[in-house]
Amino acid sequence: MRREQEHSFVKKLEKHQNIVHKICTFYTNNPDDHNDLFQEITIQLWKAYPSFRGDAKFSTWMYRVALNTAITLYRKSKRSIKAQDYEKVSFKIEYQDYDPTADKQIKLMYEAVKQLNDIDKALVFLYLEDKTYEEIADTLGISNVNARVRMSRIKDKLKRILNP
């Protein structure tokens, strides 16, 4: 029975592991921390798996557990975070029509997002993942209106950073 459950969980995680990697990329700054956080999220997902009900989407359920782990439960290791480390794990840009201006802007955007606090990062992360404001508000435990207001302030903030 347990073996079956382990198998079904690992299969699902294998399929949706990108979600966890993306959260790790957002919340850590070097490969070691990325792996540590991935490990902790996996353990928390596995521990919570018995409470997962098939009627919900596995990926939706994952967002919540993974973000909760990254924001609340994860204890950053002593391998301290250096701002310049972020480039090692941030996404490489592979444009078919390479545009150096956009490349620079994207890079600056990642740098700016990395400077946000953990909660704002969660809002931006869910926004980038194309989640609705209802879903964002529900995941964070704030009201829909508050999520919208905050998001609009983050957009202004990022605009100011990029166009000083």
Next chain:
Amino acid sequence: MNELDLLKKHWQSSEQNLPKYSYDELYKMILKKSSSIVKWILIISIIEFAIWGGLYFLVPESSMEFNEEMGLKTPLLFSSIITLIVFITFIGIFYKNYTSIKITDSVKQLMERILRTRRTVYFFIIWNIATTTIGFLWSGYYFSQHREKLLDILAAQNPSSVLEHPDMFMTYFIVMFLFTATIIIALMLLLYRIVYIRLLKRLKNNYKQLKEIENNAKN
């Protein structure tokens, strides 16, 4: 298109650059142990409860005899019963709060539940420090009110110095008593602050951010 939408477009097209773990690597991960703050809160809280509970069993025999001779047996028995009731109540509340922590809650609910669990231990420690302080102060007062009796008992244990300079000995006794009490209380507060701040600093900051979102939206 605003800046964030530009990033969104890039974000969604960049999945292929993410690392990928195999089935076996993921399977190995679920067998490992968690090092989350909830686990640490449980471990540290159990240690804290155990230390305070254990202190009551560490009172030396000579101290018990001394208390009995000073007429402190009944007040100490009374305070021990109250302490035990409070101790059991705190453990019950702590257990209830701890079991209410669920990773599938919203970020805010999860933070609130962790903070509530930790707050139980915080109040337990505050209660202990407060009662220890009151206990020390009351004992100091009691000893000064029963000076003769105290000197008799101490003289029986260490006759020469007490009998030669009773006033000096009494001053020395009270100063040492208060000094020891202050050191013990200061150490308890310091240890608690170190553990508490180290463990929950980030969580508390994040909780503050969430609360700020709610407050700012109202303004």
